Amino acid sequence: xEIFKDLVQVEWDDFxxxxxxxxxxxxxxxxxxxxxxxxxxxxxxxxxxxxRKHEETLESVIKTTSNYIAFFVVLVTAIRPFIxxxxxxxxxxxxxxxxxxxxxxxxxxxxxxxFFLFEGQFRKGDFVLINDELDGGIVEELGFRAxxxxxxxxxxxxxxxxxxxxxxxxxxxxxxxxxxxxxSFRQNPSEVKCLLIELCERLNEQHKGYLxxxxxxxxxxxxxVHGISSLDTTPLGYKFTIVATVTDQDYVVAVQDMKExxxxxLFEQKxxxxxxxxxxxxxxxx
Numbered sequence: 224x225e226i227f228k229d230l231v232q233v234e235w236d237d238f239x240x241x242x243x244x245x246x247x248x249x250x251x252x253x254x255x256x257x258x259x260x261x262x263x264x265x266x267x268x269x270x271x272x273x274x275r276k277h278e279e280t281l282e283s284v285i286k287t288t289s290n291y292i293a294f295f296v297v298l299v300t301a302i303r304p305f306i307x308x309x310x311x312x313x314x315x316x317x318x319x320x321x322x323x324x325x326x327x328x329x330x331x332x333x334x335x336x337x338f339f340l341f342e343g344q345f346r347k348g349d350f351v352l353i354n355d356e357l358d359g360g361i362v363e364e365l366g367f368r369a370x371x372x373x374x375x376x377x378x379x380x381x382x383x384x385x386x387x388x389x390x391x392x393x394x395x396x397x398x399x400x401x402x403x404x405x406x407s408f409r410q411n412p413s414e415v416k417c418l419l420i421e422l423c424e425r426l427n428e429q430h431k432g433y434l435x436x437x438x439x440x441x442x443x444x445x446x447x448v449h450g451i452s453s454l455d456t457t458p459l460g461y462k463f464t465i466v467a468t469v470t471d472q473d474y475v476v477a478v479q480d481m482k483e484x485x486x487x488x489l490f491e492q493k494x495x496x497x498x499x500x501x502x503x504x505x506x507x508x509x
Contacts, residue, residue: 241304248300256289279347280365284340287366328385335384336367345392348472352391353382359391398474399444400467403452404485407460407495412451415494419448419463422488426467426481433473444468446481459497 263285267278338344345351345362352359353372360372363379370387372380406415423446427434435443449464465485469477489496 245297245301249297252293252296256293259289260286280340283347283364284366287364287368291367328383331385332369332383333367335387336365336369339365339370339384339387340367344390349392354386354388355391398469398471400446400469400474400478400481401449401464402466402478402481402485403462403464404489405460405462405497406489407497410461410495412461415461415463416448416451418488418492418494419465422484423447423465423467426484430467430469430477430480433469433477435468435470 260282263282267282345365347362347365349362350359351362351372353370358374358376360374360380362370363373364371368384370382370384372382374380404419406412426446427442430446434445437443444467446465446467449466452462452464465481467477467481
């Protein structure tokens with residue numbers, strides 16, 4: 224009876240030490256992870272060595288990678304009392320082959336994630352279309368395992384990196400505004416062109432901070448009237464186009480403001496818009 228009590232006491236002491244060691248390891252590990260994330264965030268916040276989207280992408284990757292590392296450290300600490308690490312390393316070759324066959328998809332996802340990160344095909348905050356989907360979205364999180372995209376309707380789609388076959392990126396440092404407007408054939412095209420030129424001059428003043436500039440500080444492409452498209456493009460009227468090149472992060476704001484001013488200008492100047500005439504024959508055969 225006394226031997227049994229001693230055995231239970233020894234096992235309880237070992238179990239208590241095991242739980243205490245595991246808890247301390249988890250606290251220190253995740254505390255270190257939080258410290259690293261905070262330090263990286265503060266470093267990016269106080270410096271401007273790289274642009275904002277690269278900073279957000281790196282923060283997202285560091286967040287995902289640190290979670291995997293912290294989990295691995297805690298897992299090793301949890302199994303160490305039960306499995307000899309040396310024996311585990313010896314068996315690692317055979318175990319790796321077995322896991323490799325069963326986790327080919329996960330390995331493929333991690334390899335693709337590595338290429339996406341270092342090739343810079345897209346970054347956090349970019350507007351992308353994946354695999355020719357009709358509706359695109361903004362990259363919300365980029366990790367080694369999966370990609371999270373927030374669609375325009377607010378829903379978040381998670382796609383494994385290995386399933387990404389084609390990417391159309393709408394944000395690669397610059398975005399080009401290419402806005403077309405169609406007016407009636409009964410409207411004087413010279414009058415419309417003059418109005419659009421005046422609008423472009425006003426936008427160039429108002430959108431100085433949005434326009435893309437080169438290294439010398441010169442505007443790459445200001446707002447300008449691209450001209451009239453081919454007259455056979457549409458049977459509804461003359462098609463004019465306004466173009467400009469802006470920074471990718473300012474594209475949405477710039478294009479929305481430009482559209483609002485364009486619509487207001489056409490309304491105030493009473494520009495005749497395209498119209499279709501429909502003839503209805505209500506005669507009934509006898």
